[in-house]
Amino acid sequence: MSRHYIAKIIHKPYPYLFHLKRNLIIAFVLGILICIVNVLAVDQNYVDINFVFSKPFLCTLAGLMTFFSILLVLEVIPRIFFKPDLKENWTVGKECLLxxxxxxxxxxxxxxxxLMISKEPSGNVLLHFLNSSFYVVLLGIAPAFLLVWLNYTILLKENLKKVSLYNEQLESRIIHNENEISEIIxxxxxxxxxxxxxxxxxxxxxxSEGNYIDVYTKTLGKVKWKPYxxxxxxFEEVLGDYPFIISTHRSYVVNIRNINATTGNARNYRISFEGVPHEVPVSRNKFQTFKDAFTIKKV
Known part of the structure; x- marks a missing residue:
């Protein structure tokens, strides 16, 4: 497998799916799983000889430590250090790294x-600690990466199918307003x-261009733009009374009545306007708002 191909894979867009409810479920399920695995795999005599607690209590502690470590990595750290831009531009590589x-x-x-509950830690404690940690990661990394890739493939197919159907519905509902009376504000x-x-x-x-905005308009079939x-x-606040004018991205406000075409999927959705050479993005966190805007009658 070439380096270029690997780089292409790890930079593929991937939805950031983590939220409190999902994180709690993951932490609970894996905590229980770790507890059960320890109950089945750890020998009773080994526990009696090496640890100060009983086997059931030791296994329960292992499950709890797993539970809290998952919440730390998936819930606490992202809330403190992950900015919205990072989540918006999440990739396969970032998911694997997480x-x-x-x-x-x-x-x-x-x-x-x-180490804390061992009766008498023996040998090179640091080396044992590093070896054990490396062993856990080595065992878990292959199935974890496989799960990410399978999930990516399934999500991509589902999104493409859903958005393809949505695009057909959307394009059939786009209303051209060339003959409507002008309403100037x-x-x-x-x-x-x-x-x-x-x-x-x-x-x-x-x-948006910093403290300025470029406003694109179409008059008599000709597209013009001017900075203000x-x-x-x-700008969005002033136009708040018009339900068909919405924000699709932190840098864009669009009139959905004048959309000409749509492309992409729910992770990378884009819209275009006739006579405008570049497309307008719809960010992931605005996608549902964008879809909901078309449920309003007479958009």
């Missing part, structure tokens, strides 16, 4: 527990002497 980190933490927690920009005279029916989308000193948040 799982490897999880295996390391589980191994470290359980080995630390083992005035929007005060951050410059006192500058006002945006926006024709709602001709408005396509606005793109205004934040995208303020």
């Amino acid at each position: 799982i490897v980190s999880l295996l390391f933490v589980i191994a470290i927690f359980n080995n630390t527990l083992s 005035s929007i005060q920009t951050s410059n006192k002497n500058e006002v945006i005279e926006l024709d709602i029916n001709g408005f396509l989308f606005a793109k 000193r205004l934040t995208i948040q303020k």
